[in-house]
Amino acid sequence: MNKIYSASTTAPVNIATLKYWGKRDTTLNLPTNSSISVTLSQDDLRTLTTASCSKSFTEDTLWLNGSKEDITGSKRLLACFRELRELRRGVEAADSAALPMSEFKLHLVSENNFPTAAGLASSAAGLAALVRAIADLYELPQDATELSKIARQGSGSACRSLFGGYVAWEMGSSPDGSDSKAVQIAPVEHWPEMRACILVVSADKKDTSSTAGMQVTVNTSPLFAHRINNVVPQRFELMKKSILDRDFAQFAQLTMQDSNSFHAVCLDSTPPIFYMNDISRAAIRAVDEINRLAGQTVAAYTFDAGPNAVIYYLKENAQVVLGPLKAALKSQDGWASASAIKPEVPTSFE
Ligand code: PMV
Numbered sequence: 001m002n003k004i005y006s007a008s009t010t011a012p013v014n015i016a017t018l019k020y021w022g023k024r025d026t027t028l029n030l031p032t033n034s035s036i037s038v039t040l041s042q043d044d045l046r047t048l049t050t051a052s053c054s055k056s057f058t059e060d061t062l063w064l065n066g067s068k069e070d071i072t073g074s075k076r077l078l079a080c081f082r083e084l085r086e087l088r089r090g091v092e093a094a095d096s097a098a099l100p101m102s103e104f105k106l107h108l109v110s111e112n113n114f115p116t117a118a119g120l121a122s123s124a125a126g127l128a129a130l131v132r133a134i135a136d137l138y139e140l141p142q143d144a145t146e147l148s149k150i151a152r153q154g155s156g157s158a159c160r161s162l163f164g165g166y167v168a169w170e171m172g173s174s175p176d177g178s179d180s181k182a183v184q185i186a187p188v189e190h191w192p193e194m195r196a197c198i199l200v201v202s203a204d205k206k207d208t209s210s211t212a213g214m215q216v217t218v219n220t221s222p223l224f225a226h227r228i229n230n231v232v233p234q235r236f237e238l239m240k241k242s243i244l245d246r247d248f249a250q251f252a253q254l255t256m257q258d259s260n261s262f263h264a265v266c267l268d269s270t271p272p273i274f275y276m277n278d279i280s281r282a283a284i285r286a287v288d289e290i291n292r293l294a295g296q297t298v299a300a301y302t303f304d305a306g307p308n309a310v311i312y313y314l315k316e317n318a319q320v321v322l323g324p325l326k327a328a329l330k331s332q333d334g335w336a337s338a339s340a341i342k343p344e345v346p347t348s349f350e
Contacts, residue, residue: 001056002054002055002056003054004052004053004054004056005052005053005054005099005101005104005137006050006051006052006137007050007051007133007134007136007137008048008049008050008051008133009048009049009129009132009133009136010042010046010047010048010049010129011046011047011049011125011126011128011129011132011161011162012039012040012041012042012045012046012125012161012164013039013040013045013046013114013124013125013161014037014038014039014040014124014125014157014160014161014167015037015038015040015196015302015304015310016035016036016037016157016160016302016304017036017037017038017239017251017254017255017258017300017302017312018034018035018036018037018232018235018236018239018254018255018258019035019258019259019261019262019304020033020035020156020157020169021033021210021213021214021217021262021265021266022214022217022218022224022228023156023211023214023215023218025175025177026211026215027075027079028152028153028176028177028180029076029152029153029154029155029156029177030171030172030175030177030180031156031169031171031180032171032218032228033171033227033228033232033233033236034168034169034170034171034232034233034236035157035160035168035169035171035236036166036167036168036169036185036236036239036240036243037157037160037166037167037169038165038166038167038194038196038312039160039161039163039164039165039166039167039188040196044113044114045112045113045114045125046112046113046125046129047110047111047112047113047125047126047128047129048110048111048113048129049108049109049110049111049126049129049130049132049133050108050109050110050133051106051107051108051130051133051134051136051137052106052107052108052109052137053101053104053105053106053107053137054104054105054107055103055104057104057105057106057107058105059105060081060105060106060107060108061105061106061107061108062077062108062109062110062130063107063108063109063110064110064126065110065111065112066111076127076153076154076155077127077130077154079153079154080127080130080131080134080150080151080153080154081106081134083150083153084131084134084135084138084140084150085102086102087135087138087140087142088101088102088138088140089102091138091139091140091141098139101137101138102138106134108130108133108134110126110129110130112125112126123154123155123157123158124155124157124158124160124161125158125161126155126158127151127154127155127158127161128151128158128159128161128162129161130151130154131147131150131151131154131158131162132147132162135147144162144163144182144184145162145181145182145183146181147162148160148162148163148169148181148182149177149178149180149181151182152169152177152180152181152182153177156169157169159181159182160182162182163182163183163184164184164187164188165184165185165186165187165188165189165190166184166185166186166187166190166191166243167182167183167184167185168182168183168184168185168236168240169181169182170182170183185240185243185244186243186244190243190244190246191243191246193314193315193316194312194314194315195312195313195314195315195318196310196311196312196313197310197311197313197322197325198308198309198310198311199279199283199308199309199310199311199325200308201277201279201280201283201306201307201308201309202277202306202307202308207273207274207275208273208275208305209305210305213266213269213273213305216269216270216271216273217265217266217268217269217273220269220270221265221268221269221270222268223264223265223268224265224268224269227261227262227264227265231261232258232261235254235257235258238250238254239251239254239255239258242254248297248298248314249296249297251300251312252297252298252299252300252312253297253300255300255301255302255312256287256300256301256302258302259301259302259303263275263276263303275303275304275305275306275307276303276307277307279307280303280307280308280309282328283301283309283311283325283328284301284309285328286324286325286328287299287300287301287311287325289324289328290320290321290324290325293324294317294320298313298314298317298320298321299311299312299313299317299321299325300312300313311325
């Protein structure tokens, strides 16, 4: 019997506050703009992955939430395996006692503690956990930023899930992707009062995948060039500063503006891409009203490639934000099915 070697790890979901939308290289997943995200609490939304390898394994295999996936056509996943094996070969070359794990097939078992189809950035957590688990199994010396370049090739936003707290994905300029990487802007402890709640408006799979949607936008939207050249670069710097300064009003305004800008370029695409629905728009109006009544910006909405809302707020304003939000939910047709205002999912980043 050949021995089985294993390593397990978890990776959290991240929700972008400055959106990645557009690839300048679809193979390497190089983005057309830098982005920023907040990593959610591991207790609430995370992927747990175990990576194993053995001389007796006959093929690379992935089990996702209990089902065996067909990964033979998954270029993205295979690129991650290839890059990680390459790094392992470096370990083996440096240490003649190191096992030739780069030659062994891999078995990966991955579980999410939330519905995969709910449009809650499951691929980000999934690919980040997969890369981290294999890197741990291979005892790679590379740090999270180096590994983020590999996770990025699996799923762009996954590169940001290798860090907790407040994270930037710097787009880089090199054609080989060597400077397109994630870095931590600040750890959770820097601004521990931040909270997020998720309104699960629909658990359906999204209509247009992010990869397909991005290409339609890049190829057809006249507004897109304005967004990436004239809007996002300044917003990236301002948002970083708002995080470092713990300036919630500024952070929230920029977050909402960027969600709107992202959905505007989707609408400006041909054919147009609609990710938000009537319930999403009601959530926007509810947040606007909460801020108006508070006389200051105490809540920020953001929407990814789907109708679910993520609302950011500070712990001290939980009642001011969540009370009226729940009331607004009840008064809307369709909110009942979206009963899932889940202030407990996730409640904190602690
Ligand atoms: O990483 P992908 O291919 O799942 O794309 C993510 C796109 C958005 O979630 C809409 C934005 C982002 O930055 O996460």
